[in-house]
Amino acid sequence: MRKVILRDRRQITPFNEPARDLNVLAKPLWLFQRDLLAPYTTEEREVNSLREIPAERVETFVYRDNLYFDQKFITEFIERAQKSGKACRVAFELDDPALKAHALHLQRGIRREGGCYVADLWYYPYGVEPVVRPLVMRTEPREVGFYHVPTHMSNVYGDLVYQLPTKPFLSIEHWVHVLLANLMFGIFAIGARFEHELDKNLLLNLQLLWRGMLERKQVLSTSVMVEVGENCDIDPTATIQGPTVIGDNVTIGAGSVVTNCIIGDNVNISQGCELMLSVIGPGSFLPFRAALFETVLMENCMVAQNTCLQMCVVGRGSFIGAGNTFTDFNLVPKPIRAHFGGRLEETGMSVLGGAVGHNVLIGSGMIIFPARMIESDVVLFASPERRVITKNIYYEDSDHFKLKDWKKRRPRLYPRRENRENGY
Numbered sequence: 001m002r003k004v005i006l007r008d009r010r011q012i013t014p015f016n017e018p019a020r021d022l023n024v025l026a027k028p029l030w031l032f033q034r035d036l037l038a039p040y041t042t043e044e045r046e047v048n049s050l051r052e053i054p055a056e057r058v059e060t061f062v063y064r065d066n067l068y069f070d071q072k073f074i075t076e077f078i079e080r081a082q083k084s085g086k087a088c089r090v091a092f093e094l095d096d097p098a099l100k101a102h103a104l105h106l107q108r109g110i111r112r113e114g115g116c117y118v119a120d121l122w123y124y125p126y127g128v129e130p131v132v133r134p135l136v137m138r139t140e141p142r143e144v145g146f147y148h149v150p151t152h153m154s155n156v157y158g159d160l161v162y163q164l165p166t167k168p169f170l171s172i173e174h175w176v177h178v179l180l181a182n183l184m185f186g187i188f189a190i191g192a193r194f195e196h197e198l199d200k201n202l203l204l205n206l207q208l209l210w211r212g213m214l215e216r217k218q219v220l221s222t223s224v225m226v227e228v229g230e231n232c233d234i235d236p237t238a239t240i241q242g243p244t245v246i247g248d249n250v251t252i253g254a255g256s257v258v259t260n261c262i263i264g265d266n267v268n269i270s271q272g273c274e275l276m277l278s279v280i281g282p283g284s285f286l287p288f289r290a291a292l293f294e295t296v297l298m299e300n301c302m303v304a305q306n307t308c309l310q311m312c313v314v315g316r317g318s319f320i321g322a323g324n325t326f327t328d329f330n331l332v333p334k335p336i337r338a339h340f341g342g343r344l345e346e347t348g349m350s351v352l353g354g355a356v357g358h359n360v361l362i363g364s365g366m367i368i369f370p371a372r373m374i375e376s377d378v379v380l381f382a383s384p385e386r387r388v389i390t391k392n393i394y395y396e397d398s399d400h401f402k403l404k405d406w407k408k409r410r411p412r413l414y415p416r417r418e419n420r421e422n423g424y
Contacts, residue, residue, distance in 0.1 A: 001059045003041035006120060007048055008066040009417075012175060013339070014357035014373040014392075015315050016414040019066035019172040023281055023298040023316075024181045026247070026264040029068065029172070036071050037061070040078055050128060057127045064109065064120035066172045068181040070189070073137065073167040081123035081135055090121040090169070091134030098141040098165035102180055105348035106340045109171030119171060139165035142192040160350050164192040174340050175355040175373065176347050178313050182279045182296045187262055191243055229265065247282065264299065281316065295353070304364070311351060315358035315376060323365045328353040330370060338371045339392065347371060354389075358414045376414035 012019055020030040027035075034044075041061060047053055050062070061078070069077075081088040092099055093116060103110060110119045116134055123135075141163040168185035170177055198204060211222040218241075219225070225242025228234070232246060235254040240246075244258060247265035252258065256273045264282035269275070271288045278292040281299035286292075288305050295309040303309065304322040311328045314320065328351045330336060336352045337344040354368045357376030364382045368374075368389040378393055379400035380386055386399070400410040 001041050001061055002043045002045070002056075003037055004053050004060060004062045005044065005046045006050070006062065006064040007046055008064050010066075010173065011417055012172070012178070014175065014355050014375040016357065016376050016416050019178075022172070022178055023279075023296070024068060024178070025186050026262050026279055026281055029181075030065060033063075033065070033067075033069075036069070036074055053128045055127060060122075060124040060127055062120075062122040062124070062128070064171075066109065067119065067121060068168065068170040068172055068177075068185065069121075070168050070185075072193070073139075073169055076167065077121070077135065077137060078123065082125070084135070085125055087125065087129050087132040088123045088135035089132045090119050091136045092117040092119075092169070093136060093138065096139055096141075097143075097163040098139040098168070098185075101163040102184060102348060103170050103177075106174040106176055106338065106345055107171045109173060110169075119169070137167065137169065139167050139169065141165045142196065144188070144192060162188065164189050166193045166196060174338065175313050176338060176349065176352070178355075179294075179296060179311065179352075182313075183277060183294050187243070187260060187277060187279065191260055194243055235271075253288070298358070310353045311349075312353035312355065314356045315360065317358055318356050318360040318362075320356065320360075320362045321364040321366075321382070324362060324368070325366075326353045326368045328370050336371050339373070377410070377412045379410060 009018055011017060012022060015022060021028055024032045077090060099110065099117065110117050116136060118134060122132060143161050144164050145161045162184050165185060166189060168189050170181050170185050172178060172181060208219045208222065208224055211224050212219040215222050220241040225244065226240050227245045229246055229248035229250065231248055232250045234252045237254045238252045238256045240258045242260065244261050246263045247267065249266045250263055252269045253271040255271055256269050259276045261275050261278050261280065263280045266283045267280050268285045270286060273286045273289065274291045276293050278295045279297065281297050281301060283300040284297050285302045290303045290305060291308045293310045295311065296313045298314065298316040300317045301314050302319045304320060306322055307320055307324045309326050312326045335346045336349055338347050352371050354370065354372045356374045357378065359377050360374055361379045363380055366380065366387055366389060372389055372392055374393045375395050377395055378398040380393065381399040400406050403409055
């Protein structure tokens with residue numbers, strides 16, 4: 001089958017890169033998509049629009065390169081489309097809980113047409129043709145609680161919940177979608193599928209029990225739940241619970257706690273760190289007592305001691321100094337909003353941390369308000385004027401401009417498109 005990729009060149013702030021180049025589950029989105037589709041396709045092309053696709057009577061699969069989907073979703077779509085023998089376009093019901101709760105905010109790629117939502121993903125049995133029918137997919141979500149805040153402290157009553165799709169699909173057009181793709185639609189969804197399988201599979205329950213007895217471990221810490229790569233050094237006092245995937249050449253120090261995470265290759269996690277429901281990119285380093293909750297680090301990041309990141313996304317090659325706190329909850333009863341398309345829009349999230357771009361250096365002891373962004377290549381010195389970050393920080397606000405020879409010390413690696421076109 002021929003695979004045709006529609007380019008989406010829009011940059012995702014604060015990273016100033018297209019979605020295809022950002023990490024999903026510890027690898028670039030374009031590579032993640034290629035790995036999923038490898039069993040079905042033998043040819044690949046990239047175009048800017050459907051009109052550029054050659055008019056050949058060849059079985060063709062077309063998708064926009066900012067889309068996130070997993071193996072379960074794409075397998076069902078292709079099998080159902082091939083069985084129908086007709087040109088199909090992915091579609092969703094208007095009342096799909098996962099889409100309504102999470103995927104429709106801050107984006108325009110999943111849009112309503114008639115009685116359903118559609119997105120830029122097609123299957124053509126005999127080459128591109130003008131008439132396609134919607135193929136309705138169901139994300140089949142499971143409702144899972146993630147916070148229980150005392151009602152006298154919260155503007156949302158009861159448990160705060162996610163609608164976790166067991167067949168996830170997402171259009172990545174904002175940094176919040178990077179968080180969703182990695183966590184709620186990524187490792188959280190993997191866990192939800194596993195729980196669903198446990199509910200109906202007695203043999204799997206017996207296998208877990210037997211493995212726990214054989215390895216003398218709690219069930220969630222057995223080799224069935226924790227996948228460890230080659231040449232890893234894990235201290236026996238570290239606590240690791242699954243579903244967790246650990247890459248090659250990983251070091252985990254004494255007293256660290258890792259719960260339901262994906263950890264890339266060559267990661268160093270030192271003593272006393274706590275990681276929960278997070279994705280750690282290859283080559284990253286966490287010194288002692290760093291804490292991550294529902295956070296994504298891209299490759300080659302460093303988060304120093306006593307820093308707490310909650311529901312955040314950090315770009316590649318960034319450094320976050322000691323004692324920083326990224327808050328994720330509004331103390332006053334108002335929705336969390338973020339910039340999208342030149343205006344503030346609701347994120348659909350009751351709690352949300354911040355986003356740090358690529359190649360950012362942040363000093364010690366700062367507090368960052370919910371949903372704030374720090375653009376790529378920014379440097380923030382620790383100073384009385386910059387202790388509390390209450391607004392987005394752009395490259396023009398960077399503290400490195402205070403240095404006399406800043407051009408030599410701090411070249412810009414990830415300019416915005418308008419700056420790149422002007423030769424900045």
